[in-house]
Each structure stands twice: as structure tokens, then as C-alpha cells.
Amino acid sequence: MKNVINFLLCGVGGQGTVLASDVLVNVGLAAGLDAKQAEVHGMSQRGGSVISYVRWGREVHAPIIGQGEADLLLAFEKLEALRNLGFLRPGGVAVINNQAIIPLTVTTGGQKYPADEEIRAAFAAVTPHVRFVDGERIAEELGNLRVANVVLLGALSALLEGHPALEGAALTAETWMRVIEERVPAKYLEVNRRAFEEGRRAGGSE
Amino acid sequence: MLSGNEAVARGAWEAGVQVASAYPGTPSTEILENFALFPGIYAEWATNEKVAVDVAVGAAYAGKRALAAMKHVGLNVAADSFMYASMTGMEAGLVIVSADDPAMHSSQNEQDNRTFAKFARVPCLEPSDSQEAKDFTVAAFDLSERFDAPVLLRLTTRICHSMSAVELGERPELPAEAKPFPRNPAKYVMVPGNAVKRHPIIEERIRRIAEYAEESPLNRVEMRGRALGIITSGVSYQYAREVFPDASILKLGMSWPLPEKRIRQFAASVERLIVLEELDPFIEEGVKLMGIACEGKSIFPLTGEFDPFVVRSSAVRAGLLPASVMEAAAAPEVGPLPARPPVLCPGCPHRPTFYVLNKLKVPVNGDIGCYTLGLIPPLSAIHTCGCMGAGIAVAHGAAQAGSPEKHVAVIGDSTFFHTGVPALINVAYNRAPVVTVILDNRITGMTGHQQNPGTGETLLGKEAPVIALEPLVRACGIQHVRTLSALDVDEIEKTLKEYVKLDEPSALIVQEPCALLPEARRKWTPLEVIADKCNGCTLCFRIGCPAILKSEELDEKTGRPKALIDASLCTGCEVCAQICPRDAITFRPDSVFVEKSR
Numbered sequence: 001m002k003n004v005i006n007f008l009l010c011g012v013g014g015q016g017t018v019l020a021s022d023v024l025v026n027v028g029l030a031a032g033l034d035a036k037q038a039e040v041h042g043m044s045q046r047g048g049s050v051i052s053y054v055r056w057g058r059e060v061h062a063p064i065i066g067q068g069e070a071d072l073l074l075a076f077e078k079l080e081a082l083r084n085l086g087f088l089r090p091g092g093v094a095v096i097n098n099q100a101i102i103p104l105t106v107t108t109g110g111q112k113y114p115a116d117e118e119i120r121a122a123f124a125a126v127t128p129h130v131r132f133v134d135g136e137r138i139a140e141e142l143g144n145l146r147v148a149n150v151v152l153l154g155a156l157s158a159l160l161e162g163h164p165a166l167e168g169a170a171l172t173a174e175t176w177m178r179v180i181e182e183r184v185p186a187k188y189l190e191v192n193r194r195a196f197e198e199g200r201r202a203g204g205s206e
Numbered sequence: 207m208l209s210g211n212e213a214v215a216r217g218a219w220e221a222g223v224q225v226a227s228a229y230p231g232t233p234s235t236e237i238l239e240n241f242a243l244f245p246g247i248y249a250e251w252a253t254n255e256k257v258a259v260d261v262a263v264g265a266a267y268a269g270k271r272a273l274a275a276m277k278h279v280g281l282n283v284a285a286d287s288f289m290y291a292s293m294t295g296m297e298a299g300l301v302i303v304s305a306d307d308p309a310m311h312s313s314q315n316e317q318d319n320r321t322f323a324k325f326a327r328v329p330c331l332e333p334s335d336s337q338e339a340k341d342f343t344v345a346a347f348d349l350s351e352r353f354d355a356p357v358l359l360r361l362t363t364r365i366c367h368s369m370s371a372v373e374l375g376e377r378p379e380l381p382a383e384a385k386p387f388p389r390n391p392a393k394y395v396m397v398p399g400n401a402v403k404r405h406p407i408i409e410e411r412i413r414r415i416a417e418y419a420e421e422s423p424l425n426r427v428e429m430r431g432r433a434l435g436i437i438t439s440g441v442s443y444q445y446a447r448e449v450f451p452d453a454s455i456l457k458l459g460m461s462w463p464l465p466e467k468r469i470r471q472f473a474a475s476v477e478r479l480i481v482l483e484e485l486d487p488f489i490e491e492g493v494k495l496m497g498i499a500c501e502g503k504s505i506f507p508l509t510g511e512f513d514p515f516v517v518r519s520s521a522v523r524a525g526l527l528p529a530s531v532m533e534a535a536a537a538p539e540v541g542p543l544p545a546r547p548p549v550l551c552p553g554c555p556h557r558p559t560f561y562v563l564n565k566l567k568v569p570v571n572g573d574i575g576c577y578t579l580g581l582i583p584p585l586s587a588i589h590t591c592g593c594m595g596a597g598i599a600v601a602h603g604a605a606q607a608g609s610p611e612k613h614v615a616v617i618g619d620s621t622f623f624h625t626g627v628p629a630l631i632n633v634a635y636n637r638a639p640v641v642t643v644i645l646d647n648r649i650t651g652m653t654g655h656q657q658n659p660g661t662g663e664t665l666l667g668k669e670a671p672v673i674a675l676e677p678l679v680r681a682c683g684i685q686h687v688r689t690l691s692a693l694d695v696d697e698i699e700k701t702l703k704e705y706v707k708l709d710e711p712s713a714l715i716v717q718e719p720c721a722l723l724p725e726a727r728r729k730w731t732p733l734e735v736i737a738d739k740c741n742g743c744t745l746c747f748r749i750g751c752p753a754i755l756k757s758e759e760l761d762e763k764t765g766r767p768k769a770l771i772d773a774s775l776c777t778g779c780e781v782c783a784q785i786c787p788r789d790a791i792t793f794r795p796d797s798v799f800v801e802k803s804r
């Protein structure tokens with residue numbers, strides 16, 4: 001069964017997880033693997049917590065995974081990262097966007113947003129492979145806040161290199177870029193390319 | 207790569223479907239949205255699911271293949287039509303797609319619509335991935351014509367909204383000519399005298415379909431080990447493959463009627479027989495009725511959806527798998543985290559109405575749509591919500607029962623067209639002093655912006671007459687009617703205060719486009735809090751706008767955090783600016799409210 005790589009993407013409705021998981025599943029396919037993706041539409045997209053699942057492998061059956069089964073967790077928001085920590089396999093890889101979106105339950109409901117140390121400690125108990133990426137800051141430097149999700153995909157792509165389940169798969173940085181190109185308008189191509197590269201750099205440096 | 211919904215649309219195209227009708231509803235909505243993109247077809251948003259099924263029936267009577275799609279609860283609305291369509295049969299294939307929502311990702315209940323197929327004596331097909339979603343759609347039409355029966359194509363969220371690879375086929379040549387409409391009252395006019403003769407025919411029909419199920423390629427056996435045999439259907443098949451790689455499987459692509467001989471043979475060929483299915487023990491009960499021993503819901507959950515972890519851990523508990531198959535998945539201890547429920551968007555035109563209703567402290571009978579989120583604190587202004595169209599009549603019933611307070615019913619524009627109109631006529635006819643608020647955001651919001659009879663455009667992008675709400679409400683017999691801007695806090699408050707005092711039915715229509723529509727987006731202008739003027743009174747927090755945050759800066763006197771507006775989220779709807787008592791929030795340069803609130 002370890003011929004399959006499981007990704008769990010999480011964030012807040014409206015953050016671009018939908019595009020990111022669409023890219024991810026198609027990269028798997030472009031790399032010559034079987035791939036499936038699943039997400040939920042509707043209610044949860046009104047600023048609520050959202051998750052989507054992507055799976056790559058020689059043969060993929062179930063469209064979703066359960067607790068402790070994600071090899072890679074890609075979190076677009078810190079609180080959502082912590083909320084979905086239970087999905088991460090011990091020793092798995094977490095890419096966490098360094099962004100906090102404060103829910104109403106904190107603004108008006110008197111609840112507390114977890115501190116960074118709390119988040120780091122919780123992840124450290126599960127895996128040493130945690131990478132925080134400044135998606136928004138990098139995107140802002142590139143002049144377009146909306147490419148933060150592509151920055152994160154870049155980081156993820158770097159961290160995937162050498163994954164044992166990818167042996168023999170035709171997966172290079174070019175594969176990713178081709179899939180992204182098919183999904184963004186031509187005039188935003190350049191900024192997306194740079195976002196991806198910056199993300200790769202952020203993901204590659206330990 | 208296609209989602210299950212895209213695959214059904216493609217399948218309908220390849221099956222030569224010419225007419226498709228639906229009312230939106232997660233997780234089914236994208237079926238019609240995608241079918242509408244093909245050339246030379248007719249597709250529409252119907253006002254509700256019952257209408258959609260009747261439309262599809264009419265097309266199938268007229269000799270064209272037709273499809274109606276809906277979410278699971280839509281079939282409750284359409285049940286009457288579904289039942290007569292089974293009685294009459296049609297001149298061409300008719301497929302009803304029901305997208306069930308185990309785990310209620312976006313629904314008010316969990317129900318297993320396979321029961322409807324059994325109830326109506328029609329076949330039920332259940333695809334397990336996108337490829338099958340397409341292929342089974344085509345097969346459903348062939349089956350429908352072969353047996354002169356509507357076919358229920360049952361999907362679930364994880365089929366509708368998961369992507370997998372699909373090999374495409376072609377659309378057949380269709381005869382250009384329309385057949386004359388049938389004059390066959392014995393078959394198509396269901397008066398008792400005719401219906402009495404039809405009933406035995408449909409019982410005989412389902413018996414013949416059960417015979418066909420014995421040979422049908424929709425069902426298949428995959429023999430592996432003999433220790434464990436699994437009967438399964440739909441997405442559960444994928445979990446069976448994943449979790450039990452050594453088990454033999456009887457995969458039922460057609461989960462009703464059941465192929466008894468095949469089940470007996472399969473049962474006899476394995477040592478232990480289980481049924482793996484989400485929600486109801488539908489197949490399990492059928493197998494047990496045959497006198498065949500099997501296990502199902504004694505092992506796997508009756509509620510919610512499956513995932514590999516759920517199936518695996520249930521199997522370990524039942525001794526089907528050794529404990530060693532569980533990866534070390536001790537869920538780490540994470541304290542309780544702040545919840546992040548969905549909320550009304552920044553700038554949502556529904557917000558002021560709920561802010562006012564919360565202030566008035568009246569009982570509010572809600573309905574289904576984005577506006578149901580008026581329930582979430584701090585707005586907290588919805589007290590009942592059951593199904594689409596219920597709110598107005600629930601308010602009426604409470605009023606007739608002598609409920610001591612005035613009841614307010616809130617309902618969205620699309621919901622009002624769906625099932626609100628008969629309920630409002632009932633209020634007018636039977637006279638209860640119910641205040642109905644129609645929240646007209648010029649679109650069907652919750653399901654992702656579909657056109658409706660009030661928007662002036664059809665699913666195919668054609669211009670349509672706008673069904674105006676105020677004349678419609680008056681025609682329903684309501685005499686006290688007013689239309690206001692949905693963002694005008696003061697006027698809404700004044701009107702509602704006046705209406706709750708009346709002893710007659712009244713209706714307030716509040717109108718403003720959904721903040722996410724392109725016409726609204728173009729006007730987004732973020733506002734600012736003037737920190738010097740804000741004293742941290744927290745009033746603006748009470749409208750529950752996600753764009754209003756607590757600043758790090760505390761007010762010197764009160765010691766409370768000042769308000770801060772997140773410019774990346776704020777649309778400039780000016781609701782906070784209208785209620786700020788200290789004029790600490792800027793208005794837009796082109797504001798229509800600034801004068802009023804001075």
C-alpha cells in the first residue's frame with residue numbers, strides 16, 4: 001500500500017485550496033500516476049474550515065483518507081493546520097503557511113487563537129518535518145497576494161523530491177509549472193512562475 | 207480528470223439526452239451546470255425539484271431522453287412525481303439523479319435514497335468513481351428504455367466531488383424529428399381505473415429487472431481469498447478494495463433490485479460474508495430477507511460517511527483484520543480549538559436584517575440558504591430551520607397556536623420561488639399576523655450563484671423576464687408590503703418594529719446583490735476605523751462581520767481593544783459605519799447612508 005502518497009490540504013474557505021488541490025491532482029496524473037482528489041463544496045466555503053484530499057499512486061482506490069494517513073499536510077492557515085494535525089502520519093511532512101485568519105469565535109466569542117509555540121510543539125510531537133512558509137509575504141513581494149497558494153505548492157514540490165513512492169515517476173519542476181500554466185490566465189503566468197520558484201526555494205532550504 | 211458530477215453530465219450527453227432540468231443543491235449542482243455547456247441541448251434551472259422531475263417526465267413522454275438532478279432532500283420534494291413516473295413509464299429514457307450527502311457536509315439531514323428506488327419499484331444504479339458515473343449514466347438510459355421505467359442514479363458526495371480519470375465516448379446521431387405526443391390514456395392518465403391496471407405491470411417489471419440483474423455487467427464478482435466475502439456498492443467499493451486487499455467482492459453497480467442467485471452463489475463461495483455500505487443497511491436487509499447470514503451494521507457505522515480509517519478500525523474491532531494493520535495513529539493531544547463555522551461573508555446583504563432581528567428579540571422561523579447563517583453568534587437570530595420552504599408555514603402554525611410573540615419568517619429569493627409562495631398564500635388566506643422577510647440577494651447564493659426566476663437570466667445564459675417579488679407578494683394576498691435596501695439598517699428596523707405591531711400578515715422585501723456577485727465586487731471599497739474616535743465600545747463586533755477585528759491598540763479610558771477593519775476583506779457595505787455611535791468608521795465617498803446616520 002505504500003505505493004500511494006496521501007496529501008491533505010486545509011485552510012479557510014476562499015483561500016485557494018480548491019485551485020491548489022486541482023493542480024496537485026493533475027500533477028500526479030501528468031507524472032504518469034493514478035490520482036484522485038476529493039473536496040466538499042457548499043456551506044463550508046463561506047469562510048469556514050475546508051479540507052481537500054489528493055492521492056497519488058500506482059493504483060488509488062479510496063478518494064479520501066482518514067486519521068493518521070496523510071503523508072503530507074499542506075495548511076494554508078495556522079489554526080487549520082493544528083485542527084487537522086490528527087490526519088498527519090507520524091513522521092510525515094507538514095507545510096504550513098505562516099498566516100493567521102482570526103475566526104469570529106475569537107473576535108466575538110471570547111475564544112483564544114493558539115500561539116505559535118503551541119502549534120510548533122504539537123507538530124513536533126508528531127514529526128520533525130515541519131516547514132513554515134511565508135506565503136503571503138512572498139506573494140506580496142511579488143506584487144500579487146493571490147499567488148500565495150502557488151508559493152505553497154512550490155514549497156511542497158521541493159519537499160516531495162526523493163519521496164520513495166515517486167521512484168520512476170516523471171515528476172520535475174517543469175511538470176508542476178505546465179499544470180499551473182494550464183490553470184492561470186496568461187497575464188498572470190510570470191508572477192505564478194516566480195511564486196512557484198520562490199516557494200521551491202522556501203521549501204528546499206532546511 | 208472529471209469530477210463525478212462532470213462525468214454524469216458527459217454521460218447524459220453521450221446518452222443523447224436532450225432535456226435536463228434541476229434545482230441546485232450540494233452536492234448535485236454541477237451536473238446541470240456542466241450539461242448546460244454542451245451544444246444543441248436544452249437545460250434549465252427549475253423552480254424546485256418536483257417541477258424538475260415533471261419537466262423531465264414531459265420530455266420523456268414526448269419521446270426525448272431526459273434527466274432530472276437534485277440533492278437527496280430534493281427527491282422528498284419530488285417524490286409525488288417520481289412515484290407516478292414509475293407508474294406510467296415513458297416513451298423515452300428517464301433518469302433521476304439523486305446526490306446523497308452522508309456526513310451532511312452541506313445538508314440538513316442524512317438520508318439514504320436507495321430506499322426510494324425500492325419504494326417506487328425502479329432500478330437504482332450506484333457508480334463507484336467518475337468513469338462509472340459516466341458509464342452508468344449511459345447504462346441507466348438503456349435500462350430505462352428496455353424496461354419502460356425511470357432509473358434512479360444514486361451518487362454520494364464523495365462520488366460527485368471527487369476527481370478521477372475518465373475515458374470519453376461520443377454522442378450518437380439523434381433523429382431530428384419529434385414524435386407526435388402519445389395519446390395513450392390507459393398508460394398516461396393515472397385515474398384509479400387505469401392505475402389499478404398499471405400496478406401489477408410495474409410489479410412484474412421489477413421482477414423482470416431482478417432477473418436481468420443476475421446477468422447484468424453492472425454487477426460483478428471479483429474472487430480473491432475465500433476467507434472473507436464483501437458485498438458492496440458505490441464509493442464503499444473503493445474502501446473495500448483499499449482496506450481488504452485479499453477479500454472477494456460482489457460489487458453491485460445496481461443496488462436495487464438485488465440479484466438473489468448471484469448473492470447466494472457468492473455467499474456460498476466465501477467463509478464469512480459482510481456487507482459494506484454507507485448509511486442504511488439497505489443491501490444487508492435484502493440479503494438477510496433471502497435467509498442468507500451476513501454482517502454489516504453490527505460492524506460498520508450506521509451514520510456518517512466512511513473513510514479508510516473508519517472502515518479499518520471497525521474491521522479490527524470485529525476481528526476481520528489483525529490490529530497490526532492500524533498504523534501508529536495515536537491522535538496527538540490538541541486542546542479544544544476555536545471553531546471556525548461558516549459565516550455570512552463580509553458585506554453580505556443578509557447581515558443587517560439579522561442584526562435588527564437580534565435587537566428586536568422576536569422568534570424567527572428560518573429557512574435554508576446563506577441566510578441560515580444568521581443563526582451563528584453574535585447575530586443569533588434564527589430559531590427554527592427544517593427544510594426549504596418551511597419557515598413561513600412554521601411561523602403561521604406557531605401564530606395560530608397562540609404563541610405569545612409575533613413571529614418573523616425569513617426566506618431567501620430562490621427559496622421563496624421554490625416553496626415559499628404556497629406558504630405565503632396560506633398566511634394570507636388563513637390570516638396570521640406573521641411578518642415575512644424576503645431576503646432578495648438577486649441570486650441563489652448558498653449553492654454558488656445560480657440564476658433563478660428573479661434574476662432575469664436562465665441557465666443557458668438567455669435573457670428572461672424578471673419575476674418581481676413585490677407584485678407577486680401582493681398577488682399572494684399580502685397587503686402590507688414594502689421593499690427596502692437590504693443594507694439600510696435604520697429603515698429595516700423602523701419597518702420591522704411597525705410590522706410586528708400589526709394584527710395582519712405583512713411582508714418586507716430587502717434587496718441588494720450578494721456581495722460576491724461581479725456587480726457588487728466592482729464596487730468594493732474598504733472602509734477604515736478612525737482610531738482616535740473609536741473607544742472600543744464593541745458595538746460593531748455585534749454584527750459578526752469577519753472583516754472587523756480587535757486591534758492591538760487599547761482605548762485609554764475603557765481599556766478595551768479598539769476596532770480594526772481588515773482592508774483585504776472589507777467590501778465597504780457601510781453596515782458597521784451606520785451603527786457606530788461615534789462616527790468612528792469612514793463612509794464611502796459615494797455613500798447613500800452617511801446623511802441618514804448623522
Ligand SMILES: Cc1ncc(C[n+]2csc(CCOP(=O)(O)OP(=O)(O)O)c2C)c(N)n1
Nearest residue numbers: 231574575576577618619620621650651652
Ligand atoms: C429541497 C432542497 N433543495 C435544495 C437544497 C439546497 N439549497 C440549500 S439553500 C439553497 C438556495 C438558497 O438560495 P436563496 O433562497 O436565494 O438564499 P441565499 O443562499 O442566496 O441566501 C439551495 C438550493 C435544499 N437544502 N433542499
Ligand code: SF4
Nearest residue numbers: 551554576651720721
Ligand atoms: S455568498 Fe452572498 S449571500 Fe451568501 S453569505 Fe456571502 S455575501 Fe451573503
Ligand code: SF4
Nearest residue numbers: 553751776779780782
Ligand atoms: S463595511 Fe463594515 S460591515 Fe461592511 S464589510 Fe466592511 S467591515 Fe464589514
